[in-house]
Each structure stands twice: as C-alpha cells, then as structure tokens.
Amino acid sequence: MAAYADRLHRALGGEHHVVSPLGVWLVLALAGTATSRSTTQDRVAAVLGLDPFDAAAATRALVDDAPPELGLAVGAWVAEATRRRADPAAYDVWSRSLPTAAGTGPIPSSEDLDAWASEHTDGMIPRFPVAVPPTTTVLLASAVMTRISWAQPFSAVAATELGGPWSERVARVLHSPVEHPVGAFDVDGARCAVHRAVSAGGTTVLSVIADDPGAAPADVVAAAHVLALGGGTAVPLADLPLGAGPVWSVVEEDGVGGDTTRALLPAWSADTEVDLQAVPSGVDAGFAALADLLPGGPDEETAALQKCVARYSREGFEAAAVTAMMRAGAMPARGRVRHGTARFARPYAVVATVRTGAGPLPAFSGWITEPVEAD
Structure with a gap:
C-alpha cells in the first residue's frame, strides 16, 4: 500500500492535497480478477504490487472485517445486458473474488449512488463523485472513512x-x-x-x-x-x-x-478531487482487466475519479474518500x-x-x- 501511495503522490506533486491511495487500490483490486489473460494480469500486478487474486483475497479480508475505526465499502455493478455478454464461468470466478459485503447487481441510479456515498462516509461526501449516465455498463467504487x-x-x-x-x-x-x-x-x-x-x-x-x-x-x-x-x-x-x-x-x-x-x-483541512486518468494511477490496467471479461462497444468511454475530504483539528481527525471507475456509452535526576x-x-x-x-x-x-x- 505504501508503494502504491508513493506512485500516486509523485504524480500529484506539491499542491495541497489529501487522498486515499487505499481507496484507489481497492477499486483496482476489484477489477484485477476480471481478466484471465496473463499479460493483463501482469499489468495489474505491477500496479497493485502483488498477484491480482492475492490482492482480491486481501481486499475481501479487509472489507468483510474492517477495523473498528475504519469504514470501508466497495461496489461492483454491471448492467444486465453487459453481464449477459460475458463468459458465464469467467464471470462466476470474478464474482466469487469480490468481498461478500460488496454492492453488486445492476447499475444503481444517481440518487442511490449519492445515498451510498453519504452512508459510507457518514455524510462527509454527500454526492457520488462521478456523474453516472443511463448508458453506464460497468461501475466499480470504494468508500473509505475514519472519524476519530x-x-x-x-x-x-x-x-x-x-x-x-x-x-x-x-x-x-x-x-x-x-x-x-x-x-x-x-x-x-x-x-x-x-x-x-x-x-x-x-x-x-x-x-x-x-x-x-x-x-x-x-x-x-x-x-x-x-x-x-x-x-x-x-x-x-x-x-x-x-x-x-x-x-x-x-x-x-x-x-x-x-x-x-x-x-x-x-x-488544516483539505478537499481534493483527482482525475485518476490524468495521472499514472494504474486505472488503465484496471479498465483493461474489465474489458477482458466485459467487452465494451466502440463508442464507450471511461472515467475514474477520487473525491477526498479531511480535517485535522484540536480534538481529532476525520477523512473520507469515494473512488469510482466507470465505463459508459457516449459518456528525574x-x-x-x-x-x-x-x-x-x-x-x-x-x-x-x-x-x-x-x-x-x-x-x-x-x-x-x-x-x-x-x-
């Protein structure tokens, strides 16, 4: 995790910012097991720092039994028409690699995603960071928060x-x-x-x-x-x-x-948004892994963003981040x-x-x- 954080911070430079490298890493770990191609698996492993299935196991253990002071949630939603085009056996392997607490099923509505972001960040991030159009085919997300x-x-x-x-x-x-x-x-x-x-x-x-x-x-x-x-x-x-x-x-x-x-x-306080496709975050490897399982149409576009807020004060510290990867059509001495x-x-x-x-x-x-x- 520290190695991935180093990758991300070197891209962000010296501007005032706070981010959750953990939040991005979790989303990439969700995507990593979608591919069975060795070349794509190697790309994902280079980003995550370990084999995609080992990363998935670590993600399951962390999300399904999160520490008391760390709120964690993940979602992996796929449009029904897109899911039907996937190889059933490969899709089953990917589904079983996800945390049991992960949100799954069809793409939620924008209102439901706003509610998901607010619920899992204790209201610190009331809006989902990416606009999700009706043409969305795949959406992966994570929410990370602490208030101590x-x-x-x-x-x-x-x-x-x-x-x-x-x-x-x-x-x-x-x-x-x-x-x-x-x-x-x-x-x-x-x-x-x-x-x-x-x-x-x-x-x-x-x-x-x-x-x-x-x-x-x-x-x-x-x-x-x-x-x-x-x-x-x-x-x-x-x-x-x-x-x-x-x-x-x-x-x-x-x-x-x-x-x-x-x-x-x-x-201090911070309110940071990062376009993960504009920096070498590794989301390209995640999108490649998803494409191996869930091929997209020629007009589909991708988006990846993290929204993070944090505050350090006399009494304590609070921080929350929501990360999303989306693929959508036209989109004494x-x-x-x-x-x-x-x-x-x-x-x-x-x-x-x-x-x-x-x-x-x-x-x-x-x-x-x-x-x-x-x-």
Whole structure:
C-alpha cells in the first residue's frame, strides 16, 4: 500500500492535497480478477504490487472485517445486458473474488449512488463523485472513512509561537500535549521531525516535516510512510544542535527530569478531487482487466475519479474518500536537560494509519500547504 501511495503522490506533486491511495487500490483490486489473460494480469500486478487474486483475497479480508475505526465499502455493478455478454464461468470466478459485503447487481441510479456515498462516509461526501449516465455498463467504487478523537487533545496557542509565514495567515495553532511523541528521525540519510497523534482505538496520524526546505514533497510523503510502518532511525535530542534550526529549536538548562519535546503545527483541512486518468494511477490496467471479461462497444468511454475530504483539528481527525471507475456509452535526576520544539511552519507530509491484525494500514496521506485556524 505504501508503494502504491508513493506512485500516486509523485504524480500529484506539491499542491495541497489529501487522498486515499487505499481507496484507489481497492477499486483496482476489484477489477484485477476480471481478466484471465496473463499479460493483463501482469499489468495489474505491477500496479497493485502483488498477484491480482492475492490482492482480491486481501481486499475481501479487509472489507468483510474492517477495523473498528475504519469504514470501508466497495461496489461492483454491471448492467444486465453487459453481464449477459460475458463468459458465464469467467464471470462466476470474478464474482466469487469480490468481498461478500460488496454492492453488486445492476447499475444503481444517481440518487442511490449519492445515498451510498453519504452512508459510507457518514455524510462527509454527500454526492457520488462521478456523474453516472443511463448508458453506464460497468461501475466499480470504494468508500473509505475514519472519524476519530485524539486520546489526548491538543491545546491552541498563538500562531506567533509557530513563526514563519504561516503565523501571519492564522491567529492560533495547535500545541501538542506531553503524551504526543515528537522526535527527530533519519530516513535514508534525510533528517525530519515527526509528530504522532493517536486515537483511543489506535489510529495514528503522523506529521512529518523535512529538515531540508527544498526536499521534494513526494520524497517527504514516502519517508512518512516508511516511518508510519516502523522504519527510520531515531535521532536523540542530545544529537541535535542547540539553538534555532530549520525545524527544531533546542535549548538547554538546569532542570529535574528528562529531556522533553513538543510540536507546534497548524490545524488544516483539505478537499481534493483527482482525475485518476490524468495521472499514472494504474486505472488503465484496471479498465483493461474489465474489458477482458466485459467487452465494451466502440463508442464507450471511461472515467475514474477520487473525491477526498479531511480535517485535522484540536480534538481529532476525520477523512473520507469515494473512488469510482466507470465505463459508459457516449459518456528525574538533576542535570542538564533539553527541551526541543518541532515547528511545522512550512509544507509537510501526513499519513494516517489504522491498526489491523496484520499491522498498521496506511489509509490516507497528503501534503499540507494550507493551514487553517485552530479552534
């Protein structure tokens, strides 16, 4: 999943955005088992990172038994006339590869699809992201959402403590409580500051800012995924230089107890739409797999889009994404102690992971360039 996220974020660049690579991956996994051609299966496997039937098994396990703090839904709808043209045995193989909870049957109406999107995102996305005409022959979709409260909420402080240009755009920013882990890490020789906010159920949102202001956004997002999955090397506060650096401000004084760290970062929100056919998302391989099972007419057109909304605030984090692929006709000891403050005062990466039996699963990720007022 992290590898697929890297592919997607490198296409999206440095604009303010949050997306759900998981949401796109799930839709491609639904499509992958539609083909029995080895060349098409190889194309799908190259995108998903594993064999299409292994991806389908992982999708079934995840969707049919989703973690408590992760809402998941998928749909694979086929027009009746299109289904009748498919080879019955191949169609049965594809149908059995889908999650048992998947929406199936004829293409739903636009009103029903709006209701499906709203229901499975708790109202955060009230409209299905793609207009579905009556000539639609195949529609695959996923919905991913989480809404969690921090186990230990932030406080709000004056933005002047953050410094930098963002302090002129908002009056107040978030100040991490002592329970939030904040530290310096090295990932492949690049240093960054890392803040973790965690819900009572184990959902973690990682904020990662590079020491190097010129670091490529996609490289920082990739490093954030490495850190979210337990990689990277911790750098002790004692190894950071005293004074104000690119991210850290470190002071040393007489005191009792151990070193402390904190983080200052903005609240933020994002509303992102991605045309998945305009970036190298791999949906072309998914459409090819569908075409092997469900051949389309000469005038049929395709569309693939993800709509994602997210909000990071003093009390918690919420995010939802709906992804659609559609084919349609014309369509203490006393001593010296240090106190470090990591200031997320310029663009940085975020990754939200949900705890599963197999380990942390990256569900949402993004590049933050637009702060909002901390309430």
